[in-house]
Amino acid sequence: MLGRDDESELLESLLRHAAGGRGGGVILHGEPGIGKTALLSHALERAAGFRLLRAVGVEPEADLAYATLHQLLLPVLGRAHELPDPQAQALRVLFGRAHGAPPDPFLVGLSTLSLLSLAAGEQPVLCVVDDAHWADRPSLKTLAFVARRLDDEPIAVALAARADEGHSTDLPDLRRIPLAGLGPEAARALLAERAGGRRLSAGEQDRLLAVTGGNPLALLELAGRIPAEGTQEPPAMTDRLQRSFLARIRARHGESLPLLQLIAADGSGSVETIEKAATSMGVATDLLHRAELDELLTYDGTRLAFRHPLIRSAVYHSATGNRRVAIHRALAAALDAPADQHRHAWHLGQAAVGHDEHAADQLEHSAEQAALRGGPAAAMASLSRAAELTIDGPRRGRRLWSAAHAAAQGGFTAAAVELLDRAERELSLDESDRISVAVMRAVVAEFAGSPDDAMDLIKPWIPRVLRIDRRRFAPTVAMYGNLGVRANRPQAWSDLADWLDGIGLAPDNPEDAVLLLLRDAGRVRTGRDPRPAVRDRAAVESLTDPIAMTLAGSIARALGDHELSGRLYRDAGQLARNSGALGALAWNLEYQAADDISRGRLGLAEAHAEEGCQFAAEVAQPNTACRNRGLLALSAAIRGRADAGELASDVLAEASERDLADAVFYARRALGLIELVAGRHREAVRHFEAVGGWDADPPPDLAMGIVPDLVEALVRAGERDRAAAATARYARWTERVAAPGLGALTARCRALVGADGGAGVHYAESLRLHAMSDAPLERARTELLFGEQLRRERRRSEAQEHLRAAAETFRRIGALTWAGRALGELRATGEPARTRTPEADTLSTLTPQELRITLAVGEGLTNREIAAQLFLSPRTVDYHLRKVFQKAGITSRAELMRLVLAERPA
Numbered sequence: 001m002l003g004r005d006d007e008s009e010l011l012e013s014l015l016r017h018a019a020g021g022r023g024g025g026v027i028l029h030g031e032p033g034i035g036k037t038a039l040l041s042h043a044l045e046r047a048a049g050f051r052l053l054r055a056v057g058v059e060p061e062a063d064l065a066y067a068t069l070h071q072l073l074l075p076v077l078g079r080a081h082e083l084p085d086p087q088a089q090a091l092r093v094l095f096g097r098a099h100g101a102p103p104d105p106f107l108v109g110l111s112t113l114s115l116l117s118l119a120a121g122e123q124p125v126l127c128v129v130d131d132a133h134w135a136d137r138p139s140l141k142t143l144a145f146v147a148r149r150l151d152d153e154p155i156a157v158a159l160a161a162r163a164d165e166g167h168s169t170d171l172p173d174l175r176r177i178p179l180a181g182l183g184p185e186a187a188r189a190l191l192a193e194r195a196g197g198r199r200l201s202a203g204e205q206d207r208l209l210a211v212t213g214g215n216p217l218a219l220l221e222l223a224g225r226i227p228a229e230g231t232q233e234p235p236a237m238t239d240r241l242q243r244s245f246l247a248r249i250r251a252r253h254g255e256s257l258p259l260l261q262l263i264a265a266d267g268s269g270s271v272e273t274i275e276k277a278a279t280s281m282g283v284a285t286d287l288l289h290r291a292e293l294d295e296l297l298t299y300d301g302t303r304l305a306f307r308h309p310l311i312r313s314a315v316y317h318s319a320t321g322n323r324r325v326a327i328h329r330a331l332a333a334a335l336d337a338p339a340d341q342h343r344h345a346w347h348l349g350q351a352a353v354g355h356d357e358h359a360a361d362q363l364e365h366s367a368e369q370a371a372l373r374g375g376p377a378a379a380m381a382s383l384s385r386a387a388e389l390t391i392d393g394p395r396r397g398r399r400l401w402s403a404a405h406a407a408a409q410g411g412f413t414a415a416a417v418e419l420l421d422r423a424e425r426e427l428s429l430d431e432s433d434r435i436s437v438a439v440m441r442a443v444v445a446e447f448a449g450s451p452d453d454a455m456d457l458i459k460p461w462i463p464r465v466l467r468i469d470r471r472r473f474a475p476t477v478a479m480y481g482n483l484g485v486r487a488n489r490p491q492a493w494s495d496l497a498d499w500l501d502g503i504g505l506a507p508d509n510p511e512d513a514v515l516l517l518l519r520d521a522g523r524v525r526t527g528r529d530p531r532p533a534v535r536d537r538a539a540v541e542s543l544t545d546p547i548a549m550t551l552a553g554s555i556a557r558a559l560g561d562h563e564l565s566g567r568l569y570r571d572a573g574q575l576a577r578n579s580g581a582l583g584a585l586a587w588n589l590e591y592q593a594a595d596d597i598s599r600g601r602l603g604l605a606e607a608h609a610e611e612g613c614q615f616a617a618e619v620a621q622p623n624t625a626c627r628n629r630g631l632l633a634l635s636a637a638i639r640g641r642a643d644a645g646e647l648a649s650d651v652l653a654e655a656s657e658r659d660l661a662d663a664v665f666y667a668r669r670a671l672g673l674i675e676l677v678a679g680r681h682r683e684a685v686r687h688f689e690a691v692g693g694w695d696a697d698p699p700p701d702l703a704m705g706i707v708p709d710l711v712e713a714l715v716r717a718g719e720r721d722r723a724a725a726a727t728a729r730y731a732r733w734t735e736r737v738a739a740p741g742l743g744a745l746t747a748r749c750r751a752l753v754g755a756d757g758g759a760g761v762h763y764a765e766s767l768r769l770h771a772m773s774d775a776p777l778e779r780a781r782t783e784l785l786f787g788e789q790l791r792r793e794r795r796r797s798e799a800q801e802h803l804r805a806a807a808e809t810f811r812r813i814g815a816l817t818w819a820g821r822a823l824g825e826l827r828a829t830g831e832p833a834r835t836r837t838p839e840a841d842t843l844s845t846l847t848p849q850e851l852r853i854t855l856a857v858g859e860g861l862t863n864r865e866i867a868a869q870l871f872l873s874p875r876t877v878d879y880h881l882r883k884v885f886q887k888a889g890i891t892s893r894a895e896l897m898r899l900v901l902a903e904r905p906a
Contacts, residue, residue, distance in 0.1 A: 124155065
């Protein structure tokens with residue numbers, strides 16, 4: 001540990017905090033031999049009183065789904081039966097102890113967190129993973145999921161990984177500790193302590209430091225072979241170290257090298273497998289049971305492992321290509337294919353030379369098993385290798401296509417696109433295949449690319465799918481309409497009306513009911529059939545896929561049926577939570593958050609949007625994350641938070657770069673509302689007009705959504721004629737939809753521009769329609785504007801009535817800046833001034849996490865049930881509930897449930 005004081009202190013601090021119930025994680029990064037393993041060993045030695053869980057990533061298992069996680073959890077898997085049934089079943093299926101549907105990766109993450117939290121109830125837990133760059137991707141994702149949720153857990157996670165080798169270990173929720181070479185003083189102390197009695201001169205030490213860069217392992221390995229002064233620059237460090245290790249092994253254990261090569265290729269450490277393979281190759285195994293190899297190998301009673309990863313790497317690569325082929329073939333034969341299908345198939349794939357259909361078949365079957373156990377990364381790797389071994393072009397294309405599908409499921413979007421490109425070059429695709437490829441590309445583009453590209457990919461195929469298999473592709477057709485709104489392309493509604501006219505649809509079929517909603521929305525938005533009734537709600541509400549339900553909700557919203565829309569959003573989100581489908585949930589939460597903002601539930605909107613950001617990052621949906629951040633900025637602007645402008649500006653920059661029109665809308669509206677409530681009306685106009693398109697024909701939905709704000713800003717900026725023109729356009733657009741909320745906004749715009757000279761009549765009509773909708777923020781804004789109008793007309797008592805109502809609603813929903821403006825107007829009417837700033841209700845003071853947990857308590861859920869719903873551990877739920885009790889000044893769940901009932905918006 002010479003020269004590692006800072007790194008040692010960081011690890012010891014991690015352990016101290018974990019022992020106190022505030023866990024976390026670190027990842028040590030650096031080149032081979034730099035001291036990562038030594039630091040992990042130091043942490044293990046200092047973890048007195050901790051339960052120690054260890055794993056080592058090995059290259060042959062780098063694509064074996066959850067292999068590293070299985071190593072890590074094996075000592076505590078016996079307690080899995082204490083978990084909630086879905087979590088226990090997920091682990092049983094995952095590790096081949098039961099059959100069942102493949103668990104969602106994030107249900108696996110929750111199960112792992114719960115199991116570790118259970119173990120930590122007895123003593124703190126330290127999880128150590130060495131060679132994490134060779135850990136399989138699903139295990140790394142699971143550990144990242146766990147690390148994000150350790151703030152209130154006595155659990156520490158420490159990983160060590162090489163840079164630029166194996167899988168990416170860029171895990172932002174683990175503190176990264178980069179390791180550099182030792183400084184001159186520490187390096188000299190190490191050489192003096194470990195140089196085997198030989199004293200090196202100052203010049204020799206300097207040359208050794210120069211060629212090793214202070215790498216501790218290199219210093220020790222090369223101390224006896226210091227390059228002569230003036231020699232050329234030595235070869236790359238890794239090659240030199242491997243040769244150094246190999247020279248030492250040949251000198252001391254030359255006769256054992258064939259056996260060591262076999263152990264290095266195996267990766268599993270199973271003595272039984274190694275002995276079987278060695279026997280088939282005529283390699284002696286008696287040394288496995290003697291002490292001669294103890295300086296190279298460790299044995300913990302279950303598996304063999306090399307003491308240092310560089311030793312294993314040097315041994316493995318010492319074998320010739322033909323020798324490695326023979327070793328992998330022997331290992332494949334030694335494995336029981338049914339019991340260990342993936343390792344058997346993987347060794348066959350490594351042993352294959354050229355095309356090998358038998359190995360390819362085995363890999364394909366292995367991929368099917370990996371998919372059943374929730375390992376899309378493993379399935380992708382097996383299928384990609386199977387394709388390389390396949391001689392037949394169409395079959396190779398099919399395997400590439402399957403690999404692309406696995407990649408898309410796992411969130412590996414770049415790999416999915418590359419595999420799809422290769423598949424299309426190989427396949428003679430039939431029409432159904434080409435549609436499926438286009439849909440997959442569109443989904444990737446929606447989550448991580450361009451919504452415009454996603455629309456263009458599926459548009460040419462929609463007329464055809466409606467004729468050949470409309471029910472199977474109903475979500476794809478709905479996706480087109482949804483993307484039309486997101487991308488600000490109103491032509492989508494006209495396209496849908498054209499395509500769906502004349503098609504016989506069954507209202508009692510859920511998929512057809514979605515298409516009927518789409519047809520109605522297309523007719524409404526194009527003015528062909530104003531105000532058609534929503535069809536069979538029961539059929540739409542019988543949908544069981546969260547994606548289809550969310551899309552149906554967005555269509556219902558376009559028809560003005562906000563009540564049906566909100567219910568579909570909430571039910572879809574609940575289904576996604578129950579199944580652990582975080583990809584669907586991350587995407588759905590944006591719709592829930594937007595709906596919450598429209599209903600004035602700002603705290604709940606922030607809870608949903610914050611959760612959506614977090615989950616979107618976990619499932620590689622950067623577009624979804626950006627949209628959720630846009631909603632966070634919009635809610636912050638309505639609340640009047642000081643950081644709202646900075647949040648919105650950041651979103652605007654990212655959304656503009658990604659060409660996300662909907663996220664731009666959220667950011668521009670946030671910035672415009674900040675300026676509007678502050679009285680900087682021309683700046684507000686600039687932001688609202690930047691959304692663009694309100695005067696286009698046909699006008700896009702996003703542009704129309706900004707018009708009520710724009711009209712108010714234009715009137716206050718003295719541009720009444722432009723405000724009147726915008727109002728007229730908005731009125732023509734809203735008249736097509738039978739929605740009281742839109743009618744209320746239209747009447748408010750008419751009141752502002754003085755249409756027909758009767759502002760009071762229009763304000764009264766606006767409030768009448770507001771009473772029929774659930775939009776308290778907009779109702780309060782109308783009350784405020786009406787109160788201001790009445791005050792100017794010197795009708796003070798009437799003005800006070802509306803201004804009091806506005807101030808109270810703003811206060812209740814947490815829009816405190818707007819509440820302050822309403823109180824200022826109230827004082828101007830002569831009502832006695834209030835001496836304190838308006839306060840929000842208790843629920844509005846909670847953090848998003850606290851609010852989510854509080855509302856779940858209000859629904860009667862236990863801590864374990866809440867933990868499963870929110871992908872947290874029960875201990876974390878308990879910690880946040882204690883904080884809620886302190887803030888609310890209560891002491892029991894019963895009191896909290898009463899508070900929720902009293903304060904929660906309808």
